[in-house]
Amino acid sequence: MKKSQISSALSDFFFEYETPRQVLVRNRRVGVVCRLIQLGVLVYIIGWVFIYEKGYQSTDIAVSSVFTKMKGVGYTNVNGVERVWDVSDYVFPPQGDSSFVVMTNYIITEGQQMGTCPELKDKHNCKSDADCEGGRFKRTGHGEMTGVCVNTTNTCEVLAWCPVEDDRIIPSPPLLMSAENYTLFIKNSVTFPIFGVTRSNLVEGIDADYINKCLYHPEDAPLCPIFRLGDIVKLSGFNFETIAQEGGTIGIVIDWTCNFDVAVKHCKPKYNFHGLYGNPSDTGQTRPSLGYNFRYAKHYLENSVQKRTLLKVFGIRFDIIVQSLARKFDIIPTLTAIGSGVGIFGVATVVCDLVLLYLLPKREFYKNMKFKYTDTPIQDPDSEAGSMETEVSKK
The missing domain is CATH 1.10.287.940 (atp-gated p2x4 ion channel)
Incomplete structure (x- = not known):
């Protein structure tokens, strides 16, 4: 059953x-x-x-590599001292990274050596030695206080690199306005591993002869890999002199949006430029931190005494960002x-x-x-x- x-x-x-x-x-x-x-x-x-x-369509994101090279020479004449600045002087770091800084303004303090000297006014004012506690540091100061109040300046004496840097006045106009005419060469390659496609921004027709005479323009030469710094700043919406005085950051976006249902030769980069620190319309009252700057020192010996030249560098930081998306049926x-x-x-x-x-x-x-x-x-x-x-x- x-x-x-x-x-x-x-x-x-x-x-x-x-x-x-x-x-x-x-x-x-x-x-x-x-x-x-x-x-x-x-x-x-x-x-x-x-x-x-x-x-x-299925999608893929590229593995990318970026190489950069700057060209251009700058000239300054500060208090009768003439200087010529080349790439090794104004680009940090010098290795051709995708993120780098181009110096546009600076404050130089020459001949510093380790010793004791008075602080700047308003850094640590004093009326007597009691106001300067020896062995202590002030966050915005330049060194360790010795416990002495210097009567001539009414500031505390510090053990530091002397004379201390005075960065209260930023040079205006920027000392290296010539940076506006520097040129930047970008070499970028991308690989889409899923589709097995490798492309370079030196696409068909971009040969050595073309590179030697071209200059990027969004309409006339959109594929030229040579960029004038003044044009980059302008296309990002900023004024070059304004951003050069205290520094800033600009992003260069290389966009690889490709459709591999058509011929691979149609996969070409597009360049976009963006200010990364605030908007062009921001003023000193609305921006939380103005500019972009850092310090570096060149050390040397003079009469067996170690000395250094300190530079406070104001510059434009360029970040090259590659974004990609490829599609195929x-x-x-x-x-x-x-x-x-x-x-x-x-x-x-x-x-x-x-x-x-x-x-x-x-x-x-x-x-x-x-x-x-x-x-x-x-x-x-x-x-x-x-x-x-x-x-x-x-x-």
Whole structure:
């Protein structure tokens, strides 16, 4: 008996097909709601998923490498002292990194040597030695206090590199305004490992002859890898003299957005420029920290005495940022997008069923048409004679 029941169940499972019962409802309002929902889903699938989001393509992000080289010579004449500044003097660091600083202004303190000297005014003023506690440091000071108040300056004496740096007045106009005409060469290569494609910003047509005479322009020469610093600052929205006086930071974004469903030669970079420290319209009152600067020292021996030349450098920091996204047709995301779209079509059925069964005046009639009620005989387990009961169930 059990064997025949199992055999019958397996036969029903493998050789029968069940389909949901469907009811054709002639109702204009419900029909219009259904078609509008289906139309919205269709527009979403075609317009957003396939056309805008390109759901039929797989994506990849590039592995990138950037090399830079600066060219240009600057000249200054400060208090009759003439200097010529070349790349090794005004670029930090000098290795050609993707982030570097070009000096545009500076404060120089020459001939410093270790010793004792008075602090600058307003750094640590004093009236007597009691105001200068020996052995202590002040965060904004230049050295360790010796406990002596210097009467000629009314400031505390410190053990430091003397004379101490006086950076209260920033040169204006910037001493190295010539930096506006320096040029920057950028060499960038990207590899999309999933698609096995490697590209360089020296694309087809960018050869040595072209590089020697071209200069980047967003419309006339958008692929030239040589950039004038003044143009970079202008395209980022800033004024060169303003940013050169106290320094700042500019981001150079190399955008590789490529579609490999077409020829690889069409995959070309686009350059964008952005000020990274605030907006061009910000003023000294609205910006929390003005400019960009740092200090570095050149040490030397003079008559067996160690001395140094200290420079407070104001400059423009350039950060080269590579962003990339490559796409190519792939059957798997295509089928996934289609499958999810077909599933969303079920929303129309759910909404229309809710309207039919709970909102329309003839909802009881539609319920009777949609659902079939049957009397299912079941055996009462408590009855020895196996008496039958009747249960109403929905299908």
